[in-house]
Amino acid sequence: GQETDRFNELIARVTSTLKTLGSAIKGLVVMSAQLEDMYNAFLLQKLPPLWGEPVSYPCLKPLNSWFADFEMRVSFVSTWLKNGPPASYWVSSFYFPQGFMTCSKQVHARKTKIPIDSLAFWTEPTDCMDVSQAVTPKDGQHVHGLFVQGAGWDVPAKQMCESEKGVLFVELPMIWMQVVMQDDFASLKEQ
Known part of the structure; x- marks a missing residue:
């Protein structure tokens, strides 16, 4: 319930903002201040503010480690949903x-x-x-x-x-x- 809702919200936010940033880089949409902050965060290997709290869980990892951790979390929840309760x-x-x-x-x-x-x-x-x-x-x-x-x-x-x-x-x-x-x-x- 709540956990899957929060992960789905974060996945939707990551997906939509990445698409919008891609369009802004191509010049198809205006590069807003939020998108510029996101782009700069990528350059510094930091979590973009658009993906931070309250949408994301607290995490101090650099962006590449955050993504690896995020994928593991989503995989854990997905496996639980597909296969039933885990042994741990x-x-x-x-x-x-x-x-x-x-x-x-x-x-x-x-x-x-x-x-x-x-x-x-x-x-x-x-x-x-x-x-x-x-x-x-x-x-x-x-x-x-x-x-x-x-x-x-x-x-x-x-x-x-x-x-x-x-x-x-x-x-x-x-x-x-x-x-x-x-x-x-x-x-x-x-x-």
């Missing part, structure tokens, strides 16, 4: 990850007839770093695409550790997310 959700590809989390709670609440406000998330890191090896869990979801900054991650111990010298960001392994009752949360925490 690339949570950092979402415009609004909180919406995914809320939806997960809503699905669980409807299935179990438990009020959504009495539910919480229980998360456990897995030892899986290769998402292609992911298997859909019986309960909950797997998510990937999360990073820690200024720390390392010990995969076998499933805990943070000292970062390696010169390494600023470390990708976390796939995380298992399960919706549980808030009352059960404390007992799970003790295990």
